[in-house]
Amino acid sequence: MQLERFLEEVEASFDGDPQVSDPSDPAFAELTRTVNGYTSANELAVLNAAARALPEDECYLEVGSYKGRSICGAVRSVPDRTFYVLENYLEFGMQGQEARAELEHNLATHAAHADVRLIEGNCFSLLRRPGLLDRPVGVYFYDGEHTATSHYLALGIIEPWLADEAVVLVDDATYPMVTDAHDAYIARHPQWRVERRWDARTNDDPRWANGLHALSFRRDAATARGSEEPWDVRWRRLGYRTVLGPGQKAAWTAIHRFPGLVPLAKRLYPSKEASSIEASDRS
Numbered sequence: 001m002q003l004e005r006f007l008e009e010v011e012a013s014f015d016g017d018p019q020v021s022d023p024s025d026p027a028f029a030e031l032t033r034t035v036n037g038y039t040s041a042n043e044l045a046v047l048n049a050a051a052r053a054l055p056e057d058e059c060y061l062e063v064g065s066y067k068g069r070s071i072c073g074a075v076r077s078v079p080d081r082t083f084y085v086l087e088n089y090l091e092f093g094m095q096g097q098e099a100r101a102e103l104e105h106n107l108a109t110h111a112a113h114a115d116v117r118l119i120e121g122n123c124f125s126l127l128r129r130p131g132l133l134d135r136p137v138g139v140y141f142y143d144g145e146h147t148a149t150s151h152y153l154a155l156g157i158i159e160p161w162l163a164d165e166a167v168v169l170v171d172d173a174t175y176p177m178v179t180d181a182h183d184a185y186i187a188r189h190p191q192w193r194v195e196r197r198w199d200a201r202t203n204d205d206p207r208w209a210n211g212l213h214a215l216s217f218r219r220d221a222a223t224a225r226g227s228e229e230p231w232d233v234r235w236r237r238l239g240y241r242t243v244l245g246p247g248q249k250a251a252w253t254a255i256h257r258f259p260g261l262v263p264l265a266k267r268l269y270p271s272k273e274a275s276s277i278e279a280s281d282r283s
């Protein structure tokens with residue numbers, strides 16, 4: 001996937017500077033009204049621009065679908081590309097069943113024309129599974145859990161799957177913990193760059209939600225296919241598998257069983273998770 005193609009598509013999708021303009025296609029704003037979720041119309045237009053620029057022999061991969069707003073935006077008028085979605089429903093507790101039904105309904109309504117392959121599970125485990133995806137990832141959209149370790153790992157774990165040139169879109173990137181995580185990753189991995197930062201001016205900014213950053217990856221000899229997993233990714237992955245992942249799972253289960261913990265959780269988590277906690281509390 002050529003970064004330049006993506007940037008051209010972004011430019012063509014807005015009437016002016018994307019930071020301060022609406023997408024030219026009003027369908028993205030309409031999607032934010034009809035499909036529950038967290039991504040803004042501008043973010044949807046950027047995801048869609050990435051999907052439009054994707055070569056046929058590469059795929060688009062999203063982590064974190066929730067009820068499908070972002071994937072419905074990405075696939076709009078893109079009938080002939082392959083889209084994978086990884087989702088574990090962790091953050092939504094028992095409501096996961098409901099979220100899944102709504103996701104399926106939304107896909108049937110807004111994405112029936114597209115080849116969308118939903119895989120259920122934790123992305124950090126799934127992406128260690130050989131053969132999970134049938135082609136290299138040209139576009140990767142990460143909108144999963146937001147801890148510093150998850151965001152660092154979100155880049156590390158995808159690297160072997162990426163096409164030789166790829167675009168990586170990171171949601172909620174205005175949160176300092178997210179920006180710090182990708183800046184720390186890039187400092188150790190010179191094949192990566194931040195190409196565009198569409199930052200939010202406020203929490204849940206109507207135009208950019210909590211910010212979207214576009215990163216590029218270009219494979220070189222140090223990241224040749226079949227290279228060993230770098231140590232900085234390996235120790236975080238092991239830490240996630242043994243401590244952080246089980247801890248998060250226990251925390252979400254506890255929040256669901258003991259709603260009295262909700263105010264504490266809202267203080268500890270950034271605002272998008274807080275909305276999920278509130279939604280879980282109401283279920």
Ligand SMILES: C[S@@+](CC[C@H](N)C(=O)[O-])C[C@H]1O[C@@H](n2cnc3c(N)ncnc32)[C@H](O)[C@@H]1O
Nearest residue numbers: 037038064066070087088089090091122123145
């Ligand atoms: C903020 S929501 C995604 C919002 C969605 N993209 C939209 O447009 O509305 C984050 C989602 O990521 C999922 N998630 C979090 N951590 C995950 C992980 N490790 N693997 C897979 N899915 C994960 C959560 O269950 C949740 O549905």
